[in-house]
Amino acid sequence: MSKLSISQIGAPVLRQTAQDVEFPLSAAIQQLVIDLIYTAELANGVGIAAPQVAASLNLFILASRPSPRYPQAPTMEPTAIINPKIIDRSSENIGGWEGCLSVPDQRAVVYRARWVDVEYCNMQGELQHKRFSDFVARIFQHEYDHLRGVLFIDHVRPNDLVSEEKYQQICFDPLPSQEHSVS
Numbered sequence: 001m002s003k004l005s006i007s008q009i010g011a012p013v014l015r016q017t018a019q020d021v022e023f024p025l026s027a028a029i030q031q032l033v034i035d036l037i038y039t040a041e042l043a044n045g046v047g048i049a050a051p052q053v054a055a056s057l058n059l060f061i062l063a064s065r066p067s068p069r070y071p072q073a074p075t076m077e078p079t080a081i082i083n084p085k086i087i088d089r090s091s092e093n094i095g096g097w098e099g100c101l102s103v104p105d106q107r108a109v110v111y112r113a114r115w116v117d118v119e120y121c122n123m124q125g126e127l128q129h130k131r132f133s134d135f136v137a138r139i140f141q142h143e144y145d146h147l148r149g150v151l152f153i154d155h156v157r158p159n160d161l162v163s164e165e166k167y168q169q170i171c172f173d174p175l176p177s178q179e180h181s182v183s
């Protein structure tokens, strides 16, 4: 396992449209998945997308678990999401705090669909159909954005961004129509 260098805002790869992954997975892509999971874990991330490590591929990791950055996150097995598509989404949007390993020291409340119906391939290339809800749906939508060159800050007004320090002070205050869904 290797800790990968995380691209920071300003890196052109973060603004590119990623390319589909081909099956069967090459040894290099299999290793990339292992390294992405390891890198997200070390960085206290609950997800990470391949473009964040300068690999412009339609691939991300969902890895919700409680951490100092997201103390209330539910626990799940880290999952590789390959060539995903969002098929449907709730009409209801809910606000929740987000940050990004590629956007240091910035947090904001982002409004996203409460649930998403998705398709993606697993490591074996088998098509999966799933519905993700609440916090995991938020991670999914955030990482899915990365595959299209979109960052969470694109969804908010500049004045709505707060520093990590400020976030730590206010993140447990109730917000309208959200249930502490921080991402």
Ligand code: NI
Pocket: 099, 100, 101, 102, 142, 146
């Ligand atoms: Ni991100």
